[in-house]
Amino acid sequence: MQKINSKTIFELLMIALGCAIYGLSLDMISVPNKLADGGISGISLLLKHFWGINMGLSSLILNIPLLLLGYRFMGKRLLSYTIWGTLCLSFFLWFWRLIPIIYQLNLEHDLFLSAILAGTLSGIGLGLVFRYHGTSGGSDIIARIGQMKFGIPSGQLLLMCDALVLIVSLSYLDLKHMMYTLLASFILSRVMDTVQQGAYTAKGVLIISDNYEKIGQMIDLKLDRGFTYFKAMGGYQKKERPVIYVVVSPREVTTIKNLISREDPNAFVSIIDVHEALGEGFTYKQKQGHLLFRK
Known part of the structure; x- marks a missing residue:
């Protein structure tokens, strides 16, 4: 059984924060500006558009078979983090709809700005989730398995999964909104890999x-x-x-x-x-000395 310590608690909190940012991006930007999304979130958007099904509920139900797949490849620890991330995302997709802040950022007149902001926020959120060994469920599980088993960057694999769902999303989106959605997905993949691997190069x-x-x-x-x-x-x-x-x-x-x-x-x-440097001079204090000579 996974021991609960300060490190585990910190990782769970960071996963929750990442899910909060990702959920905010979907509720505050993607939905109001009619931008689609990939993976389970994109399917949830489809269900909301055609049948008015709550995104938090549909996201939770659709994740059940993928969680079973995750158990086969990721082990108990990563699976427990994935379940936590799935619950957090479902909660925040419901929670942000109750907060007036989502109506305070009107970007409908500028789809380009909407795509950039949606991709950036979603990338930061998912990057935090992956950096601290979790997923938010859905296609994130597939991306995590691909990263673990085949070394494929999670951002690239997510982009491929997103593209498949976005093609289906053409059933209710026009080409203009679809192209801006693809832009948001590309930005998401780049930002996510940067956050996950370390912003310091x-x-x-x-x-x-x-x-x-x-x-x-x-x-x-x-x-x-x-x-x-x-x-x-x-x-x-x-x-x-x-x-x-x-x-x-x-x-x-x-x-x-x-x-x-x-x-x-x-x-x-x-x-x-x-992409990331660990050790003296990078992640802990470098030795100090004279301008020309070390102590």
Whole structure:
């Protein structure tokens, strides 16, 4: 049985917050501006349009078979988080309809702005849910399974699931609203992956140089960054030489490029995106020292 501790409580609260933001986006923006949605939420919108069925109730009922599928692949802990997320989303879809705030943001005159805001808010909400190991049910369960089993980014898989439901939504939406809905779904997938993977992006730097020792020393002194030597062999000369790997913040890229250029103008440098960096200097306090020399 999953032990309830402060970390678990925090994760459950963040999942609830994500569901609240996602539900607010649907109730405050998508429904009033006739924007469709994908997955179970999109099907709930279809049921509301044709038969007037409450979105919270239909969302809860439609999630039952998917929860059974989730139990097969995700295990008890993730399934319990999914059930919590499903209940939270159903609750907030009902709750926000009772709050006058949903009538205070009139975007009906600007579908472009509506699509951007709907995609951004929904992406933030679902990103928080996934970041803290939950789902809000529906196609989120499929996205979570795809991420766990096949390594497919959850945002991309959600976009594919959304597209299928959006095609059906053409039965009550015109092409104009459908295109703006697709824009919102694209923004959702991008924002969601950013929130889930970490909004902070670092830069990984690979350096190949005969002066690797001097470059490493200057990285240590001037940037106060740890670095790693990789053993590598040149493809043409078959000569072994170390490769320096160091992770820096985006604002330090120019500094390290100038540093390398001073020590070896002919050095080979490759700079790659790092979506999340954990450890000293990134997720806890970096060592402090003199401007030029470490303590």
